[in-house]
Amino acid sequence: MSTPEPEWSEEDQAWMLALAEYRAGLCPACRRPLRECADPDADGGYTVPSPTRCHATTALLIAQEQYTESPQAGALLFHTERRG
Numbered sequence: 001m002s003t004p005e006p007e008w009s010e011e012d013q014a015w016m017l018a019l020a021e022y023r024a025g026l027c028p029a030c031r032r033p034l035r036e037c038a039d040p041d042a043d044g045g046y047t048v049p050s051p052t053r054c055h056a057t058t059a060l061l062i063a064q065e066q067y068t069e070s071p072q073a074g075a076l077l078f079h080t081e082r083r084g
């Protein structure tokens with residue numbers, strides 16, 4: 001009879017802790033490490049290329065606009081499907 005494996009090994013726990021610490025250091029806006037994007041020396045160091053349009057999100061937003069008057073419209077769950 002074998003002993004059941006613990007759900008998280010010590011190594012797993014160490015990795016999850018490292019991941020949490022890494023995520024804690026990420027900028028909530030751009031997802032880069034804060035030490036990079038929030039560094040005063042980074043001022044003026046980024047550019048914003050022209051946006052790419054997501055056609056799935058375009059279709060989703062158009063569909064959602066038709067439900068803005070619905071009760072609790074924020075509770076409506078939408079998803080997109082590729083036309084067949």
Ligand SMILES: [Zn+2]
Nearest residue numbers: 027029030037
């Ligand atoms: Zn940032």
